[in-house]
Amino acid sequence: MHSAPPVQKYVFIGVALLVFTGITVAANKFHFAVPLAITVALIIALAKGSMVAAVFMHLSHERKWIYGALLLTVAFFLVLMAIPIFTIMDTIGTHKPPFAVERPSH
Amino acid sequence: MNIPYTVEERPDTGLANGKLGIWLFLASEVMLFGALFSTYIILRTGSTEWPHGELNVALGAVNTVILISSSVTMVLAWAALKMNNFGRHRLFLIATFLLAGIFLVNKYFEYADHFARGEGPWHNTFLAIYYTLTGLHGLHILGGMIVMAYFIGPGASLWKRSPEQFTNRIEYTGLYWHFVDLVWIFLFPILYLL
Amino acid sequence: MDHPTTPARGVQEHAHTHVHEHAHEELGFWRKYVFSLDHKVIGIQYAVTGLLFLLFGFTLMMIMRWQLAYPGKAIPIIGGLLGVANAPGGIMLPEFYNQLGAMHGTIMVFMGVVPLAVGGFGNFVLPLQIGAPDMAFPKLNMMSYWSFFLGGVTMIVSFFLPGGAANSGWTSYAPLSVTAIGNGQTMWLIGMIFLITSSLLGSVNFIVTTVQLRAKGLSWMRLPFFVWAQFVTSFLLLLAFPPLEAAGVLQLMDRLAGTSFFLPSGLVVSGKALTVAGEGNPLLWQHLFWFLAHPEVYVLILPAMGIVSEVIANNTRKPLWGYKALVYSVIFLGFMSFIVWAHHMFMTGMGTTMSAFFQTTTMIISIPSVVILTALLLSLWGASIRFTTPMLFALAFLPMFGIGGLTGLPLGLAPSDIHLHDTYYVIGHFHYVVAPGTIFALFAGIYYWFPKATGRKMNDTLGVIHFVGSFIAINLVFFPMFIEGLAGMNRRMYDGGTMYTHNAAVLHWNVVQGYAAWALGVFQIPFIVNFFMSIKWGKAVDRNPWEATTLEWAAPSPPGHGNFLTEPVVYRGPYEYSVPGSARDFSPQFEPEKA
Numbered sequence: 001m002h003s004a005p006p007v008q009k010y011v012f013i014g015v016a017l018l019v020f021t022g023i024t025v026a027a028n029k030f031h032f033a034v035p036l037a038i039t040v041a042l043i044i045a046l047a048k049g050s051m052v053a054a055v056f057m058h059l060s061h062e063r064k065w066i067y068g069a070l071l072l073t074v075a076f077f078l079v080l081m082a083i084p085i086f087t088i089m090d091t092i093g094t095h096k097p098p099f100a101v102e103r104p105s106h
Numbered sequence: 107m108n109i110p111y112t113v114e115e116r117p118d119t120g121l122a123n124g125k126l127g128i129w130l131f132l133a134s135e136v137m138l139f140g141a142l143f144s145t146y147i148i149l150r151t152g153s154t155e156w157p158h159g160e161l162n163v164a165l166g167a168v169n170t171v172i173l174i175s176s177s178v179t180m181v182l183a184w185a186a187l188k189m190n191n192f193g194r195h196r197l198f199l200i201a202t203f204l205l206a207g208i209f210l211v212n213k214y215f216e217y218a219d220h221f222a223r224g225e226g227p228w229h230n231t232f233l234a235i236y237y238t239l240t241g242l243h244g245l246h247i248l249g250g251m252i253v254m255a256y257f258i259g260p261g262a263s264l265w266k267r268s269p270e271q272f273t274n275r276i277e278y279t280g281l282y283w284h285f286v287d288l289v290w291i292f293l294f295p296i297l298y299l300l
Numbered sequence: 301m302d303h304p305t306t307p308a309r310g311v312q313e314h315a316h317t318h319v320h321e322h323a324h325e326e327l328g329f330w331r332k333y334v335f336s337l338d339h340k341v342i343g344i345q346y347a348v349t350g351l352l353f354l355l356f357g358f359t360l361m362m363i364m365r366w367q368l369a370y371p372g373k374a375i376p377i378i379g380g381l382l383g384v385a386n387a388p389g390g391i392m393l394p395e396f397y398n399q400l401g402a403m404h405g406t407i408m409v410f411m412g413v414v415p416l417a418v419g420g421f422g423n424f425v426l427p428l429q430i431g432a433p434d435m436a437f438p439k440l441n442m443m444s445y446w447s448f449f450l451g452g453v454t455m456i457v458s459f460f461l462p463g464g465a466a467n468s469g470w471t472s473y474a475p476l477s478v479t480a481i482g483n484g485q486t487m488w489l490i491g492m493i494f495l496i497t498s499s500l501l502g503s504v505n506f507i508v509t510t511v512q513l514r515a516k517g518l519s520w521m522r523l524p525f526f527v528w529a530q531f532v533t534s535f536l537l538l539l540a541f542p543p544l545e546a547a548g549v550l551q552l553m554d555r556l557a558g559t560s561f562f563l564p565s566g567l568v569v570s571g572k573a574l575t576v577a578g579e580g581n582p583l584l585w586q587h588l589f590w591f592l593a594h595p596e597v598y599v600l601i602l603p604a605m606g607i608v609s610e611v612i613a614n615n616t617r618k619p620l621w622g623y624k625a626l627v628y629s630v631i632f633l634g635f636m637s638f639i640v641w642a643h644h645m646f647m648t649g650m651g652t653t654m655s656a657f658f659q660t661t662t663m664i665i666s667i668p669s670v671v672i673l674t675a676l677l678l679s680l681w682g683a684s685i686r687f688t689t690p691m692l693f694a695l696a697f698l699p700m701f702g703i704g705g706l707t708g709l710p711l712g713l714a715p716s717d718i719h720l721h722d723t724y725y726v727i728g729h730f731h732y733v734v735a736p737g738t739i740f741a742l743f744a745g746i747y748y749w750f751p752k753a754t755g756r757k758m759n760d761t762l763g764v765i766h767f768v769g770s771f772i773a774i775n776l777v778f779f780p781m782f783i784e785g786l787a788g789m790n791r792r793m794y795d796g797g798t799m800y801t802h803n804a805a806v807l808h809w810n811v812v813q814g815y816a817a818w819a820l821g822v823f824q825i826p827f828i829v830n831f832f833m834s835i836k837w838g839k840a841v842d843r844n845p846w847e848a849t850t851l852e853w854a855a856p857s858p859p860g861h862g863n864f865l866t867e868p869v870v871y872r873g874p875y876e877y878s879v880p881g882s883a884r885d886f887s888p889q890f891e892p893e894k895a
């Protein structure tokens with residue numbers, strides 16, 4: 001980073017993040033169905049996270065090695081999120097109900 | 107004996123050693139918190155009912171604001187060094203440290219409130235993963251504060267001896283700190299809102 | 301041919317930008333040998349500590365083998381020393397057998413092989429092979445050793461606490477591990493956190509060092525395969541270990557904070573219902589554990605392949621066959637290793653879709669392994685083989701790894717795994733890869749690099765005795781396991797399988813294996829004697845006794861602080877042996893063309 005740091009940009013992004021936080025809390029007031037709620041929440045969080053990563057962490061103009069290491073990490077992160085739950089909710093292609101079933105009353 | 111590229115960048119990779127090092131460390135942290143997020147997914151889908159409204163959303167939101175603000179002060183602390191203003195750097199670094207402290211104090215009040223009602227991690231699976239996620243995150247905040255305290259205190263003398271190296275170290279601290287903020291950006295909606 | 305005696309210096313001297321280490325003052329004993337920042341000292345610390353733990357873990361197995369050969373009989377000589385809680389009257393209790401089993405695995409994998417292969421060989425050889433003065437982060441390097449040391453001590457101490465050491469298998473499956481009484485399992489978890497932290501710190505160091513500190517002219521495709529192997533291994537450690545660290549924290553919470561991450565609802569232990577919140581999932585532990593533990597087995601084998609490659613190239617006086625294939629294979633292998641883990645979980649009730657997914661990825665991952673083994677085998681074709689002691693072990697590695705790898709195939713295929721899962725077949729498979737596989741490769745590495753570290757060669761006669769005795773004994777220990785496993789003999793049975801009639805036809809193998817294991821122990825004595833004797837009285841050698849081509853042989857034997865007397869420059873690839881038209885049968889990487 002040999003040019004002067006973009007101080008104004010940092011402050012602007014900071015304000016944007018606070019605004020998005022407000023949006024996150026406001027969105028919570030709407031009672032979406034769970035899958036939709038999760039989607040909306042994740043999209044907003046991803047937007048905020050991208051701003052932090054790209055601007056504060058200078059990721060928008062980083063070196064290839066950093067991008068490569070992070071790409072690898074994201075790939076394995078997604079594997080860790082998705083695969084385990086698939087193995088215990090393995091109803092792909094069947095008509096069985098999802099994992100949580102009604103419990104017999106005691 | 108000098109280790110090359112401790113301060114200056116290696117021409118073909120464009121990196122100083124510490125920059126690559128801190129990013130690799132952050133990659134491992136992504137996997138660490140990732141395992142806990144995976145745990146959350148598995149436990150929640152496997153539960154009969156998942157509690158709602160057990161957490162103090164207002165306090166969580168306040169803490170989110172605090173942490174985002176501390177990210178801003180952190181990057182400004184580094185920017186000040188790039189503009190050769192050590193005094194301004196110190197101000198922003200101390201501000202970051204204080205904001206982090208307030209975050210932890212708020213967390214203490216949150217935890218204490220729950221414990222007063224007997225709601226420890228044993229109470230239900232939701233609280234178990236809540237305490238674990240926020241607890242591990244809190245430990246990371248504490249770790250960051252220790253590093254900041256070092257650079258406010260004894261570590262600050264490096265600025266006189268090698269301003270470039272000091273600036274780099276603050277940058278790496280900042281990267282770590284922004285990551286901690288990033289984790290919270292996901293934790294807050296997942297735990298408090300969904 | 302003499303090297304000028306300029307003092308050791310790094311590549312760039314920016315005095316105004318660098319904080320000087322205490323490089324030019326004489327360090328006291330503690331800073332020089334105990335809390336050293338020098339990668340060579342740290343490497344030797346890792347290696348010696350790792351070898352000691354290997355010996356300890358091996359001893360545990362030798363004791364187990366008595367119980368398996370002669371179940372219920374008092375253990376001779378040392379039976380009385382084990383204590384009343386473990387072996388009253390010298391007769392091993394089942395609980396103690398389980399401790400030995402769980403800790404044998406844990407110690408061998410995490411405190412023996414990895415510290416020696418990665419911490420020891422990686423630390424000592426890697427900076428030398430890339431022409432660096434040290435690792436990128438020497439202080440971090442030292443911290444990672446001491447973290448390993450603390451973790452190791454925690455594990456060993458657990459034997460002496462009430463209730464003894466962990467006894468739920470090295471895999472620590474829930475809910476058995478969560479509900480295990482005593483402190484052993486808790487200590488295991490704490491120990492694992494130290495050990496994992498050590499590996500994480502080390503992996504960052506290795507990757508940055510390899511990327512940033514390569515000497516001038518040392519491009520990626522001129523790197524010795526050993527460096528590539530360590531580089532990929534480091535990525536495995538970096539990205540696969542953290543989930544196990546998280547899982548360890550979760551299990552600690554289950555054991556100490558009353559949580560139910562891994563405890564399902566309605567669990568009854570010893571007739572009493574557990575008063576926990578429940579709704580946890582034991583399979584969650586398995587997923588998080590195996591997410592690490594599968595890449596971990598590649599951590600065990602990759603450095604070994606790296607060592608064997610160096611020794612084979614050197615002792616065939618030929619370039620390795622298929623260098624590019626080796627490099628692309630090891631990268632592909634590393635990547636695939638992250639998406640095969642649930643082949644350890646075929647019996648957990650996964651549906652056919654996910655079973656098929658993991659079966660497929662597992663079959664795919666065998667391809668790069670076979671490519672690497674084939675390339676090494678083809679490297680022998682037309683070679684002038686020098687049967688040095690390291691080469692004996694490196695050559696033996698090839699068929700041993702072949703057997704280990706091939707026996708993995710019926711385990712990776714879900715249908716056959718139904719029959720073989722949790723039997724001795726599995727134990728035979730993985731021991732073949734790790735014991736006559738990796739450990740033989742590590743022996744090769746010790747005999748090969750001992751002269752670099754000490755300036756003396758180890759004795760060849762003792763080396764041959766060590767090799768021949770170990771090779772025969774080790775095959776007698778592990779080959780019968782395939783027979784036992786195919787007959788259906790279960791793992792982890794403290795009585796050697798006598799309680800099941802279907803084992804009757806294969807029980808006699810336990811006796812054979814017992815004597816073979818003790819013989820294997822006896823044949824390590826020539827190695828131990830050789831190792832220590834040679835430090836003082838081994839034949840003195842110069843900097844390149846093996847007439848090798850890679851950079852570490854440019855440094856003095858042993859190298860001083862900063863490693864190289866002049867800045868190393870690389871002029872060619874790593875395995876330029878028997879170059880046509882050349883005066884000698886080797887052209888080192890670091891020597892310029894003769895005018």
